[in-house]
Amino acid sequence: MSGSVWLSGGQFLCFLFFLATCLAPGSSTAQVPLLMWSSDSLPPLAPATAGHITPHEEVTAYLSSVFGSGSHTVLLFLQDKLSKDDFTLYGGVFGNKQESAFKHLEAALRSSSSVTLPALEWTGLSAIPTLLQDKLGVPPLLVDADTLSHLSINTSANNLLLVHLPYCSNSLKTCKEVLNDNDQIIGNVLSFLKDEDVSYTAMYTGLHPSRVRASGFHMITKILTLQATAQAPDDANPPIVYPESGSPCIMLWAQNLSVDTTSGAGWFDLAQQSHSTAGSMCNSTNSLLVLNYPNYTLSFSMSQRFYPISARNWFTLDQVQLRAFNQTETFIGSRGIYAPAEYSYRCQTVRSYQDALLLPADITSQWRLEFTDFQIQGFSLASGNFSYASDCAGFFTPGIWMGLVTSLLMLLIFVYGLHMIMQLNTMDRFDDPKGPTISVPQTE
Incomplete structure (x- = not known):
């Protein structure tokens, strides 16, 4: 109609x-x-x-x-x-x-x-x-x-x-x-x-x-303006502190605390969810931050000790434990998650796969972790704020190495070309086009 x-x-x-x-x-x-x-x-x-x-x-x-x-x-x-x-x-x-x-x-x-x-x-x-x-x-x-x-x-x-x-x-x-x-x-x-x-x-x-x-x-x-789908970004989340009252001894901040299963269920971000820190503890040598979410629990275990070679105390993130739906998975921080004890540790991406800083204790684990813009400190907190951050990115990043190798290759080409030019010599004798020509007698 x-x-x-x-x-x-x-x-x-x-x-x-x-x-x-x-x-x-x-x-x-x-x-x-x-x-x-x-x-x-x-x-x-x-x-x-x-x-x-x-x-x-x-x-x-x-x-x-x-x-x-x-x-x-x-x-x-x-x-x-x-x-x-x-x-x-x-x-x-x-x-x-x-x-x-x-x-x-x-x-x-x-x-x-x-x-x-x-x-x-x-x-x-x-x-x-x-x-x-x-x-x-x-x-x-x-x-x-x-x-x-x-x-x-x-x-x-x-x-x-x-x-x-x-x-x-x-x-x-x-x-x-x-x-x-x-x-x-x-x-x-x-x-x-x-x-x-x-x-x-x-x-x-x-x-x-x-x-x-x-x-x-x-x-x-x-x-x-129904066609406009842009959404204003959320306000920055405050850092997670323990204890929540008094002088904190553990601080953590991350833009995303994402967990996923390899079965394809998709990433689940815990950073935006409400949590409690029940079960956390800290002393002069060990710190444990427990983040309790509905159906999920993340635990960060840290320790510090004195290293005679550097003559200073260093803290390490020893392991991260995930408990979800009656399953427990442990990820070992065995690759570079450390900083001086008076510093905090910061890294743009901490994950358990693809350039992993966290290695699953069980190679058959179905869970994956990915923390974005991650910063943590378990010792020597000063007035409730993060200390100077020790970043996980090395001085010679892949981009710097690529620039150095490319520059060296171009320098070698330039030096080789300059060497070839300097080896050029002018001839000491020239033919005189106005002189007598060479005659070759012919015999019958």
């Missing part, structure tokens, strides 16, 4: 998110969306009023009605960052000619019983994994599309399967490409459960909001 506008299920979802954004009052409260669907039926949920931010109490009460009795297989797609703006920007809605980045997600919502919470209260860390663990009574099991095919699911007991999805903050890909890859992972996992004839309840949410709203006027401005 002329003048009619038809929206697909995913576009209608984006439209709901868009209206919630438009009608929401100005607020600085951080929030993440929550999408929930099931191969069975879900209890009805009262529609939220415009601008309503769903507290965790309401989510807890609703999940109690969903997982009241019987066994359940719950699939949690947990993305590093997610906001409802991601759906309006990359969902192919409001006349955008681009293809939607959520094709499999939209298809799942259209074909299943689903519930949408556009604005779930976020107070420093998404509580959904902990909430599901309490409701189901089982710890989350980290899986991906590759390892899931080898997993045997016992449908007579509760199962909580966690699929980690990255975000575009630390990726060379565009946000749409990353979200499209995540959507493909969602489709592969759902296809596997369908092939195995496993009834499930799936949830898709973010561990951290990708965008934080400042005011209603700011949101209207973002709506009018």
